[in-house]
Amino acid sequence: MPQTTPDRRVRKTRQLLREALMELTLERGYDHVTVQDILEKADVGRSTFYAHYRDKDDLLVSEFEALHPDWTLPIGTGQAGGTADAGWLEPLRVAFRDAGNNRRQFKAMIGMQGSETVRRLLPEPLSRMVRELVLAQFPDRRSDDRQLDAVVQFIVSAFLGTLTWWLDTDALFEPDEIFEICRKLVVGGAAGFFGGAAGL
Numbered sequence: 001m002p003q004t005t006p007d008r009r010v011r012k013t014r015q016l017l018r019e020a021l022m023e024l025t026l027e028r029g030y031d032h033v034t035v036q037d038i039l040e041k042a043d044v045g046r047s048t049f050y051a052h053y054r055d056k057d058d059l060l061v062s063e064f065e066a067l068h069p070d071w072t073l074p075i076g077t078g079q080a081g082g083t084a085d086a087g088w089l090e091p092l093r094v095a096f097r098d099a100g101n102n103r104r105q106f107k108a109m110i111g112m113q114g115s116e117t118v119r120r121l122l123p124e125p126l127s128r129m130v131r132e133l134v135l136a137q138f139p140d141r142r143s144d145d146r147q148l149d150a151v152v153q154f155i156v157s158a159f160l161g162t163l164t165w166w167l168d169t170d171a172l173f174e175p176d177e178i179f180e181i182c183r184k185l186v187v188g189g190a191a192g193f194f195g196g197a198a199g200l
Helices: 004-028 035-042 046-052 056-067 087-101 103-110 116-121 123-137 145-169 175-194
Strands: none
Touching: 004 035, 004 046, 004 056, 004 103, 035 046, 035 056, 056 103, 056 116, 087 103, 087 123, 087 145, 087 175, 103 116, 103 145, 116 123, 123 145, 145 175
């Protein structure tokens, strides 16, 4: 029983620091928040902060990872070959749902008030997953890396741009609604470019 106490204390401290960072970021913008601001908001000592995190970027990344959508779902929700099935982008739906369920935190992290640090982190896991999805749907494009890379970047940029706009503007769409709008636009563009059926 005594062994669980430090773990509980650590979790509580980290939670206080993350919450303080989120609140301050939404109030002032991430670039205007200092470690001292976070310490005062969370009522945590400087030595305690540095026992857990290197700097405020490290703290922010830990929050992102704690809320990170499961972007590694099994591939295979769609059919290969550019058929009429448009479910091949379905795994991206979870990003919108997770952002909707944690809107305040995601807005603080990737919105206009957020951090370039997290915005740099986001494309990498998304790009890996989208590349797998595109290859599963259009296997004959595997040998053309230039075209494949361009399509992957188009899809990732479209989804991240739409997600960020949705968070920043508080647009009145449910997560599934805004996902469907983006999905239809992206599927039509990718399928048209590769010469497959749009499957909208």
